[in-house]
Amino acid sequence: GNSVTQMEGPVTLSEEAFLTINCTYTATGYPSLFWYVQYPGEGLQLLLKATKADDKGSNKGFEATYRKETTSFHLEKGSVQVSDSAVYFCALSSSGSARQLTFGSGTQLTVLP
């Protein structure tokens, strides 16, 4: 079946530091890949996505590239801000008709001023 493995947290960085959150996946077929973000007290929001190999998703300074050869979709940001403190979830879509998402366990990021 499908699965997503995320870098375990929590991750604590200083403002303007470089961020990488690793994500690898196992899936049949050709899944779409996603990063969702959950700010404190809020629901999950789609951060970025990529639907085929070598696609790069980007939003709000965050980027992730769909690497089929390494089955990875690592999240990166060059300079984090305090406002980026949140929980980040990597996810993939199943190729079945239900189109449900399979999520990783989430990575808590705290950015200190």
Next chain:
Amino acid sequence: GAGVSQSPSNKVTEKGKDVELRCDPISGHTALYWYRQSLGQGLEFLIYFQGNSAPDKSGLPSDRFSAERTGGSVSTLTIQRTQQEDSAVYLCASSLGQVDGYTFGSGTRLTVV
């Protein structure tokens, strides 16, 4: 409405009682999903609705869990004879049927004491 609305936002119940969680999706969204987020865990898929029918109930953890959707809109997730392991945040999402159009609600935090 403008977003996915879930109620109640918090629910504390005694072990053995039944609870009902409500999800009001974005108007016009045909697909509706329920997920469960346990402490320190990722999101666990529970059930998917397309219109009023549920083609995928594979994630419901036991027969104490059931869900319905009426009028292609509001959905209710019912947990009977609650147990302490049911304590979690229950998230609802809706979409027009495309997985990259998921919009999540803020969730219902269920605590079974």
